[in-house]
Amino acid sequence: GINTGDQDISGIATNAANISSNDTDIANNTSNISDNDDDILALQNEQTTQNDAIALNTAKTGITPAQAAIVANTSGINTGDQDISGIATNAIAISNNNAAIVANDADITDLQNEQTT
Numbered sequence: 059g060i061n062t063g064d065q066d067i068s069g070i071a072t073n074a075a076n077i078s079s080n081d082t083d084i085a086n087n088t089s090n091i092s093d094n095d096d097d098i099l100a101l102q103n104e105q106t107t108q109n110d111a112i113a114l115n116t117a118k119t120g121i122t123p124a125q126a127a128i129v130a131n132t133s134g135i136n137t138g139d140q141d142i143s144g145i146a147t148n149a150i151a152i153s154n155n156n157a158a159i160v161a162n163d164a165d166i167t168d169l170q171n172e173q174t175t
Contacts (some may be wrong), residue, residue: 121129
């Protein structure tokens with residue numbers, strides 16, 4: 059083109075300062091990314107440690123063998139409502155047994171009284 063006179067290049071100094079600042083920011087970001095990579099690796103290692111601890115914990119460590127047996131016998135899946143219809147029958151049988159015991163106690167007392175006379 060045609061040179062029409064002096065050109066305004068006053069913004070070059072500002073642009074140079076901005077470029078320098080951007081270079082510093084890029085270097086800082088690169089350092090931060092490296093730090094983040096280290097932190098991510100540390101978290102992954104910790105997760106592996108936790109996973110191993112959880113796997114080992116399935117042995118029910120810290121409880122007695124009797125407690126472990128109870129846990130083993132009571133854990134599982136509930137398959138639905140349980141049949142408890144026999145409870146009423148059992149309650150009647152218990153009541154009848156109680157009445158029989160009371161009657162037997164009375165008979166024993168009578169027999170003891172007869173033997174002492």
